[in-house]
Amino acid sequence: MLVIGLFKQSIELEQALAELENKMIPKEHVLVTFMDKKNKEQEHRVHPFEIGMCFGTAGAVIGATCGFAMTLGPIIWGLIGLIIGYWVGAGIHFLVHIRKKASPFLHEVTVIVQCSKEQFLHVRELFWEYGALSIGEHQ
Incomplete structure (x- = not known):
């Protein structure tokens, strides 16, 4: 048996x-x-670029919307929102993943x-x- x-x-x-x-x-x-187990995180990982672009898109939309009422106009404020949103999203991604790396894979x-x-x-x-x-x- x-x-x-x-x-x-x-x-x-x-x-x-x-x-x-x-x-x-x-x-x-x-x-x-x-x-030999393939970890699910290894199959599909979310990259900081993807998260940054999502936040950047949201920042660009908000910046362009607010830019209609501001001095520099919607295009400049949309670009400013894009840059700020990208770095905020990438930063959040790195902060979250620093904590996850502490647990080893058994x-x-x-x-x-x-x-x-x-x-x-x-x-x-x-x-x-x-x-x-x-x-x-x-x-």
Whole structure:
């Protein structure tokens, strides 16, 4: 019988593997593999240029609208609004993403254990005890 557990790479995983090896399952019956997961943020990231252009467009519209009542006219105030809006948007993007980089990406680890039916329940409980994300079985 195969028991398959999915873990985040952590000290709990190391403790679970040590307990498996010490108590019941020989090392040859345990397979540990790291998953190469593509992060969703890597697939599509919002760039500072895109955010800056969105804010710049809004600034240009507001500047041009207010420019009808001001001295320099709508074109100049629209350009001023574009520049100010762009830098405000890009600045906000950088401030938000500086905080997000503090959390590291933890790889997922798959543990496959070959065991008997008598050991299955104990292995499954051990995986849940040490923080498995999900557990599967195959007979």
